[in-house]
Every structure is written in structure tokens, then in C-alpha cells.
Amino acid sequence: MRRRALIASVVALSLGPSCGFTPLHGEASEGLRGRVALENSRSRVDFAYRERLGRRLGEASGDAEYTLSTEIAIEEIGLAITPDDATTRYDVTGRARYVLRRRGDGAEIAKGEARSATAYSTLASPYATRIAERDARRRVAVDLADRVFTQLAAARLDAG
Helix, strand or coil, rough: CHHHHHHHHHHHHHHHHCCCCCCCCHHHHHCCCEEEEEEECCCCHHHHHHHHHHHCCCCCCCCCCCCEEEEEEEEEEEHHHHHCCEEEEEEEEEEEEEEEECCCCCCEEEEEEEEEEEEEEEEHHHHHHHHHHHHHHHHHHHHHHHHHHHHHHHHHHHHC
């Protein structure tokens, strides 16, 4: 029985490349690697977003072909409230609206929106609660960057 499973696995793996599937994080995104200039960071969230996206896209040189501008909005909503009106759990949601433009003529190449959410709990220490909040915001920013990267890679932009 194990031998059949092994044979089936080998056959499946050998058929994979011929199915027309292109790894999203491979060839599809290579057309953008090092060719997209990102906006400067204005906040901790912007910095985390830009840092992650820069790693995924590759840092662009001064003569990058494209410019990516992103508007990030973060919202916190208290979810769990104790009988004495203390909020003990917060939901953090983020939205990134982006526009990719060609630098030469400013033509809009791609645009879209990504959303992400996470949560954090308050702790006995105000300092620890603040750190948990910052970490939640950073997680949302990193996830938004990954989602924008995936959308840009899926757009299969013209490499020329």
C-alpha cells in the first residue's frame, strides 16, 4: 500500500510543472523585483508595511519604473467589556488602498484594496497593553503588505 502511495506521489509531482501553474511568489512577481519605489513611512504602521513590502518586492534603485502609493487606515474596536466598563479585548482592522503608477507618464498600472484583522487583550500593566497594541498594529501592517504584494503579483504586469 505504501508503495502505491509513493508511486502516486512521484507521478503527481512530475505532472505538476506541466499543468500551467505558475508560483505566485516566483516568476509572476519577478517582473516587479527592484522596479517599484515605495512611499516614505509616516508612522510605525507605514514603516512596518513599507519594510515588509520592500523585502517582498526588492528595494528599488533611484530610477525605478513604478511608484506605489498606499493609504493605510487602522481601526480599533473594543470587543470584551467587563461589568465595570473596562475593555479587555480589542479588534484591530486595517485597510490598504494602493495605486501603482508608471513613473514616466504617471499612468495608473494597477490599483486595489487589501484588508486584514487581528486582536489583542489588555493586560494588568499599561505598558504591556501598549506593547500588545503596537504588536497587533504591526501584524496588520505586515499582513496588508503581503496581501498587496500578492495582488500585484497576480496582476501579471507587463514586464516590458
